[in-house]
Amino acid sequence: MNRRIPCAVLGAGGYIGQHFVRLLAEHPEFELTWLGGGERSSGRALSDLWQLEEAPPPAFAGAVLRPTTPARLAKAGVELVFGGLPSGVAGPIETECVRRGLAVFSNAADHRMDPRVPLLVPEVNPGHLALLDGRRAGVGPLVTNANCSTTGLVLGLAPVLPLLRPTRLHVATYQALSGAGYPGVASLSIADNVVPHISHEEEKLETETRRILGTLRGGRVRDRSLSVLAHCARVGVREGHLEAVTIEASRSPSLVELERAWKQFDPLAKAGLPTAPHPPVELRREADRPQPVRDRWAGSSTRSRGMAAVVGRVRWEPPFLRLFLLSHNAVRGGAGGSVLNAELALARGYLGHGRAGGAR
Amino acid sequence: MNRRIPCAVLGAGGYIGQHFVRLLAEHPEFELTWLGGGERSSGRALSDLWQLEEAPPPAFAGAVLRPTTPARLAKAGVELVFGGLPSGVAGPIETECVRRGLAVFSNAADHRMDPRVPLLVPEVNPGHLALLDGRRAGVGPLVTNANCSTTGLVLGLAPVLPLLRPTRLHVATYQALSGAGYPGVASLSIADNVVPHISHEEEKLETETRRILGTLRGGRVRDRSLSVLAHCARVGVREGHLEAVTIEASRSPSLVELERAWKQFDPLAKAGLPTAPHPPVELRREADRPQPVRDRWAGSSTRSRGMAAVVGRVRWEPPFLRLFLLSHNAVRGGAGGSVLNAELALARGYLGHGRAGGAR
Amino acid sequence: MNRRIPCAVLGAGGYIGQHFVRLLAEHPEFELTWLGGGERSSGRALSDLWQLEEAPPPAFAGAVLRPTTPARLAKAGVELVFGGLPSGVAGPIETECVRRGLAVFSNAADHRMDPRVPLLVPEVNPGHLALLDGRRAGVGPLVTNANCSTTGLVLGLAPVLPLLRPTRLHVATYQALSGAGYPGVASLSIADNVVPHISHEEEKLETETRRILGTLRGGRVRDRSLSVLAHCARVGVREGHLEAVTIEASRSPSLVELERAWKQFDPLAKAGLPTAPHPPVELRREADRPQPVRDRWAGSSTRSRGMAAVVGRVRWEPPFLRLFLLSHNAVRGGAGGSVLNAELALARGYLGHGRAGGAR
């Protein structure tokens, strides 16, 4: 690896933003050169805002967040923007960034349903990147990751979907506090409690899942025909979304075939993406796994910690396959998802001096 | 009410046993005269073992638990036994009690599937009490309550089942720590965590639900034909089981009809049972209810606190009705369930000088 | 009791405000006629804002909070105001209330150090009420309760202070989430964590303790000469402040004398105050008490639940007495403290047609 692509994190003081900084601090392909802050966080040192259990990367602990506009980013030589801003706020800024030719990889929901924007989970629908081919000259690539509970769901199920051809998914979630960002959920709302509501989450689980599993044809994605009936609830866990899933299948493979599918699944095995876990889905056979505290950091290497989904308690009584799955909401379902998206985009020539330049 | 029936609590030092004592301390129909202890708890004062947030009833705080056998209970004039022993231990003792003519109302699983024993939730299947008519002369009545998550499920859904005629239930639970008794779950197992496994709980949810909703014909219960696909998980909450339920219906009533059914449901309205809540199911319309900490003590009176199920977040997209429901696992789903069972049995003449004495 | 005094709660939608409503809903001396709301809460129903585990009092659940000014209160016939507003906001409003002749009993810190205002814990310094005698004609009485951790400290120690004549107190607190109100502490700040800082709390513990234990002479309070060295920390508990206390004593009574002092302490035994617990301090001998979840609701009656302090783990190695104490921060250390203050003021003729009306 020679030159690293200069990149920025927007909303670097937020919970997802901090995970972005953690993941990018020593990244072999991207060089973090700009920490963007909002009204409250600009001018403050990253270490003052830090919420994660892991200490801030030494090289950035003292870094001060800067008020950020797309113009300033472009001027500062940033080429690649990781979007950690809250949904709602993020949209217009990201639009302006790509108009100026910056590449944007966003965690926000604003552009996820935009027909021109890949809603990407690299192991699941890498081909959707081709949506970028249709963009206008001079416009930077914009790629979004999926909602945190959706990401875990589609990744964990991806290995067996071709065997099962499901018609319907029943999902109940046990979502972590960090899914709401900081300050997020009030402690008095969740101590000794569960809150059976997360705004718009059930809808996102359905619409995003159908889109990610959809087929790219004629320059647009046709949603998979699949019913997703979700219940979303918040539990008093710091990180790691657990999901109870029942798949209604139209095919009846054997349990051995299903387990083999999970074990052999590694579509990015040879892609050489630094943050990709191998395997991306871990199958556990214990009676009581996956669990947030034990499995959220699943991943095959230091760099890919928290990037693997974990599947367990598989119960197969055709046509119903039941299982629990877990993924780290802020890593795989957040910052790490977008970093991996950018790595895939780079590998496929959409960044730097490759296809991205050629899009103009 | 004149004479109160002398009663005992077996396993009075356990978590369910303590709720039994709390509920029976000033009961208008039953007089608590015996606190039964096991090997570890016999000889200790109730107050030393007390785990509940509410203080022990003053009249029993200093009471010492006694080593207990059916013979001693009979000798001491006890007529009615509330079973708070753990499943496995409880079975033989309960059998011996009824052989000696004592009435037993048990929280244990041992006899739940016994074809002669009513598995009773008074508002749901009161007619199953008639199973007692077939017992041999001299044998006391034995009635069990249902598993804690099953009780909440069948009670919360009872009002709408006739309208929906469901073919399948999808259930994911968020179960409280106290469901495992004391000491139960290790703190290191659940702090900052969710455990997606509770031994045999998913099976119980299916088999018990089918039995409770079954039809009594020819002296036995024919199970309801109904598929129950459950996922059971433990969360770090002290009391109150939350359940995410999706009902697959074969009928399509309007939402108005469903809500009316919930609101009008009160089959025991005129039964005069002291511990019965009116209504037994509370319907909430807020975006984020029911919640354990806010709704576990639902019930219309001081005596019926924790006896009502609470239903909320009703989403009806035929043929799927989605909702969350909550009930207090240790009260409605435990000690309170059995107390209410005994109240119903008394009202129907199975206890005291009524049918029980005349038992053929 | 005949006529009940019409009263209002300011900040009725807040955590302390809700406890005020709970305590006043069926009060024998005070009639709750006005629920005051702030900008965000005015116009909303109390039940929508409700945060407590116990359900809202039925008579007030549907009540709508009203925008409130002292003028409106006076016009509406309110005579007595319970102040549940946050410190900072409360001060000017309370001042204006008493200028209009209303009686104010406040939970806010704003006037606690005002030399004319009694900082009152009825069992500890009832005589300080006499500060009210010096107020100008037409001005209503203004009484504040103490900071939540201070109240528990002075109440729990009051029985033994005359025997010990301490020169210094070492205090470390384990304070509950509700001490910060709602929304208060972010869940991500406290889950799996302890936060060793509560703004200004350590100072308050020192200054308020010295004032409450001070002597009224010549119309003003001379602070007790007593060093209080505090460490204040927040723990993930909903309600109930625990404090580890080491008293440096100048006298050496026997342990028997100390225990007797705690047991016999009940200075309001004959005062007939509805919310007063008897005894106000409970002494426990178990190895592991007091605990928030087991002891926060200490109190001798339904009305006085949560009003007693609980002392335990007493270790006496002269000159150092070590103990843990607990009190319910939002009841005894909050709303209940002010209600009891008003009850004492009424009994001593400072309210209604007694001394207040006659106020010179």
Add this chain to the structure above:
Amino acid sequence: MNRRIPCAVLGAGGYIGQHFVRLLAEHPEFELTWLGGGERSSGRALSDLWQLEEAPPPAFAGAVLRPTTPARLAKAGVELVFGGLPSGVAGPIETECVRRGLAVFSNAADHRMDPRVPLLVPEVNPGHLALLDGRRAGVGPLVTNANCSTTGLVLGLAPVLPLLRPTRLHVATYQALSGAGYPGVASLSIADNVVPHISHEEEKLETETRRILGTLRGGRVRDRSLSVLAHCARVGVREGHLEAVTIEASRSPSLVELERAWKQFDPLAKAGLPTAPHPPVELRREADRPQPVRDRWAGSSTRSRGMAAVVGRVRWEPPFLRLFLLSHNAVRGGAGGSVLNAELALARGYLGHGRAGGAR
């Protein structure tokens, strides 16, 4: 480094044992060759017993715990034993190990007060290692670490003790669940709660502190004359003991001098011990630190994560210095402490072919 010393972990299935395995899995000086189990854990794979958030080291995840006796260890070529057995069980086994010439570094309390055994915190009392010089020929060295809360206390205060010459320490602890091992504290005992009692902990804090800070003279340690008045409580935190400390000083250095002492403290700077953190005590200036979730993994390198104590909220009002300090109870105060002790012993020639051999 050439040959690594073959070592065993006793009690490898326990919470401290697992941290031992984690720390020794890739240790440059010690080679982990034996995982010892007890009755329940022998024959089970380490991964089945694993409780830590971090995954088990790949090389040992599948390793099966073995029933262990000192004879078997000696036969298997083990030279060095890390003791993770519970106090009470550990004593006789450790004694037998050293009788057979094995070196033992123990986390158990059994031998801590043995006058011939160094109670060692390397940065604080490295000279106490010389106690080993007095042992009989053929007997292996036995070194214990201190109780988990004691270790943090003496390490955090070590830099400033010479300046302050304290006469008394007041300590109140906020101790993590893992301090009690697994299963340890029942979840119902601690959820929404604090437990103000840990068996014998307060005594250990006093006696061990005095011993560690004592002076080695004439082949024995004379305890420091220092009063330690402790209150120990358990809070619902997974890992990391927080302590509120008030030091009564006999000297009055300036705050600048104190801070300088903390910052310059690194007595092992040149010792080259692999697990030693540099600095061993981190001083924080934020208003709300140290916190368990943010500071428990303090340490300058991957290997020394969790080995540094963190001091914050320093308040100096002579003669009282107040502060909070935090250390990882299971790392610095447990397994890591013993590993560091062994590293120091090796460096000083008490292990391998150095002084240990020469002791015979």
